[in-house]
Amino acid sequence: MTLTLTVPATSANLGPGFDSVGLAVKLYLTVEVLEQADHWEIVHDLGAEVPSDARNLLVETALQVSPGLKPHKIKMVSDIPLARGLGSSSSVIVAGIELANQLGQLGLSAADKLTIATKIEGHPDNVAPAIFGNLVIANSINGKTNHVTAPMPETGLLAFIPDYELKTSDSRKVLPSEFAYQEAVAASAIANVAIAALLTGDMVLAGQLMAEDLFHESYRGQLVPEVTKIREIGYRSGAYATYLSGAGPTVMVMAPLDKVATIKSKLEAQGFSGQLLELAVDTQGIRVSK
Numbered sequence: 001m002t003l004t005l006t007v008p009a010t011s012a013n014l015g016p017g018f019d020s021v022g023l024a025v026k027l028y029l030t031v032e033v034l035e036q037a038d039h040w041e042i043v044h045d046l047g048a049e050v051p052s053d054a055r056n057l058l059v060e061t062a063l064q065v066s067p068g069l070k071p072h073k074i075k076m077v078s079d080i081p082l083a084r085g086l087g088s089s090s091s092v093i094v095a096g097i098e099l100a101n102q103l104g105q106l107g108l109s110a111a112d113k114l115t116i117a118t119k120i121e122g123h124p125d126n127v128a129p130a131i132f133g134n135l136v137i138a139n140s141i142n143g144k145t146n147h148v149t150a151p152m153p154e155t156g157l158l159a160f161i162p163d164y165e166l167k168t169s170d171s172r173k174v175l176p177s178e179f180a181y182q183e184a185v186a187a188s189a190i191a192n193v194a195i196a197a198l199l200t201g202d203m204v205l206a207g208q209l210m211a212e213d214l215f216h217e218s219y220r221g222q223l224v225p226e227v228t229k230i231r232e233i234g235y236r237s238g239a240y241a242t243y244l245s246g247a248g249p250t251v252m253v254m255a256p257l258d259k260v261a262t263i264k265s266k267l268e269a270q271g272f273s274g275q276l277l278e279l280a281v282d283t284q285g286i287r288v289s290k
């Protein structure tokens with residue numbers, strides 16, 4: 001039987017949860033492992049920029065975890081748009097670790113996978129929900145990763161996915177290299193209350209605090225000009241929150257389920273170039289079938 005790995009997309013930060021909070025959503029990367037071969041071959045239609053050989057991030061990750069793996073032919077299909085703030089790189093890294101785990105029979109625990117994935121990605125906010133599903137709050141310090149998974153309170157999710165890419169590396173370049181002590185205290189207090197509100201199911205309070213992020217959104221706004229108008233429309237139409245998903249450029253609107261259709265049609269009327277997608281929370285994380 002064929003080994004198939006299915007990994008969800010993820011939306012990181014949720015405003016002030018910079019580098020530490022993420023939500024799994026129902027868009028998927030699917031990796032089907034076919035026959036053993038002389039060399040790695042990845043069959044995909046993700047464009048010429050994505051390598052079809054051992055340079056593909058999937059294989060690079062798998063070989064980093066288990067260098068002796070035998071090459072295989074692999075079919076890769078993805079609904080997760082690349083470099084748009086929906087965790088495409090994390091989905092591949094998580095799939096690569098699982099590929100090594102399965103082919104190399106490594107017996108990795110979920111915690112091991114999170115530690116490895118965080119080391120490769122640099123922060124746990126996308127890889128953690130890609131592994132566990134749901135809402136995950138995680139940190140990593142000196143190679144030690146901690147995480148808490150929680151159900152997401154009921155909310156509609158509307159993603160505006162611009163038709164331009166924004167690489168995480170470029171979006172991190174506009175962030176400050178230092179933060180004054182008082183500012184750091186204020187930023188983390190906002191994040192703490194936002195998380196407490198999410199964990200107690202208070203989407204109204206969570207949404208207010210998500211809009212008050214001090215860590216990254218104000219610096220990145222210039223890279224995603226649509227965010228100001230989308231936030232204004234969301235605010236006037238009763239959304240809970242509007243935030244930059246991951247490093248952007250996707251803008252996520254969280255809103256009561258009965259307000260999503262109205263907000264969607266108001267956003268459509270703006271004529272922004274891109275896609276508007278209604279999403280739902282993935283509650284499972286990575287699936288392995290064989």
Ligand SMILES: Nc1ncnc2c1ncn2[C@@H]1O[C@H](COP(=O)(O)OP(=O)(O)OP(=O)(O)O)[C@@H](O)[C@H]1O
Binds near residue numbers: 012058083084
């Ligand atoms: N299926 C894939 N196979 C191989 N490489 C991929 C795949 N998906 C994404 N990548 C690599 O990851 C890069 C995008 O990573 P980047 O961190 O910039 O954005 P993202 O992960 O989509 O967004 P974010 O981290 O903000 O949520 C792509 O340019 C490509 O190099």
Ligand SMILES: N[C@@H](CCO)C(=O)O
Binds near residue numbers: 013123168216246
């Ligand atoms: N927390 C990360 C997510 C994207 O990898 C960022 O905002 O840069």
